[in-house]
């Protein structure tokens with residue numbers, strides 16, 4: 001386990017020299033030092049806005065690194081510049097992933113809403129150095145062996161079943177019935193669960209509640225059932241291996257324990273589910289609302305690919321990611337960062353940074369966006385490719401089956417979830433000619 005008690009050995013790294021306000025770290029009470037802009041409350045930001053406008057305004061007021069307040073007025077930094085996000089994510093010796101470094105733990109209450117994302121868990125997400133390479137290596141090798149053609153066929157079968165369940169009605173709410181439902185089942189399929197049956201449906205339901213609880217749900221009980229079911233899955237796959245992700249992770253020479261395996265499986269499924277679901281939803285919204293795509297929607301494979309890529313640049317689901325914790329005092333974007341400070345990766349802001357797009361142009365063929373993050377902890381290869389297969393197959397199959405799909409509300413009536421972390425629609429109501437079978 002990583003020793004966080006003392007200073008770490010590291011090669012000297014130059015401070016990152018960017019222009020920007022050079023305010024010292026504001027006091028913990030959230031006030032701003034003289035001459036510096038006040039901290040921005042992240043929970044108060046205008047989520048319904050276009051991200052490029054929102055982050056442009058923040059950048060022009062605060063520079064590439066903004067002092068912000070998380071829920072409960074807890075101070076942190078939001079990194080808005082592309083070069084600064086690249087710097088943070090590629091210097092693990094300065095900004096690392098183990099949240100136990102945080103200098104604010106003493107003021108965090110037990111019911112703090114961000115605890116599920118920030119509280120240390122012994123999973124691949126929070127490991128560092130050699131231990132991270134061991135854990136991430138197992139995931140990468142297990143995912144590398146996924147046959148992308150088979151995955152696409154599996155997604156197509158899942159898509160047809162989901163569409164069958166609502167195609168007769170002529171109307172559907174696509175976020176819950178399709179965009180969220182499909183990647184969850186695709187992830188379980190890769191893990192070697194059967195495509196249907198009560199066992200799979202129970203796990204799908206418990207994962208949904210754990211990741212995205214609605215009123216009346218009990219996420220703690222659901223999470224416990226997810227852990228139990230995945231423990232049994234690991235036992236089953238150790239006893240009878242099959243060509244699936246869980247069997248490959250269990251058989252990997254790195255020798256993960258059952259607990260480590262279950263932790264990392266939960267990380268893989270959760271990391272796959274929410275961003276891919278909102279990627280699909282945001283791309284469907286673009287295809288259904290933007291005139292540039294309207295003529296091509298019914299047959300256009302090219303336009304689906306363009307929509308998916310444009311979303312990663314302009315409307316990424318992984319809007320902001322928490323985060324990294326400063327290993328030692330350093331400077332970033334003209335700011336003084338103290339050891340233990342929390343740094344939020346502003347991935348959406350980085351993607352639309354005028355420093356990289358001075359003309360405001362976003363290159364459709366370019367994939368140098370930050371939506372999959374960057375550096376040691378970035379979304380591990382080949383997960384982005386698999387996510388692309390899942391998202392592309394979902395969108396294409398829907399448009400093939402229901403080619404006259406249109407929005408059932410005015411575009412301006414669509415609302416975004418009230419979250420600064422994951423950008424996704426609360427609902428996507430559509431109508432189409434009912435399919436009578």
Ligand code: HEM
Pocket residue numbers: 089124125126136139267268271272273275276279312316317318321371372373374376377378379380383384386387390
């Ligand atoms: C098949 C689908 C996917 C799988 C299996 C997957 C898997 C993972 C895993 C295992 C991690 C943890 C990496 C680590 O800490 O070392 C991760 C991180 C991440 N993934 Fe993915 N992912 C998927 C789809 C996506 C999509 C669609 C997006 C965004 C559009 C995304 C964005 C990210 C980001 C931003 C991180 C955080 C990286 C960081 O800490 O800097 N992922 N993913």
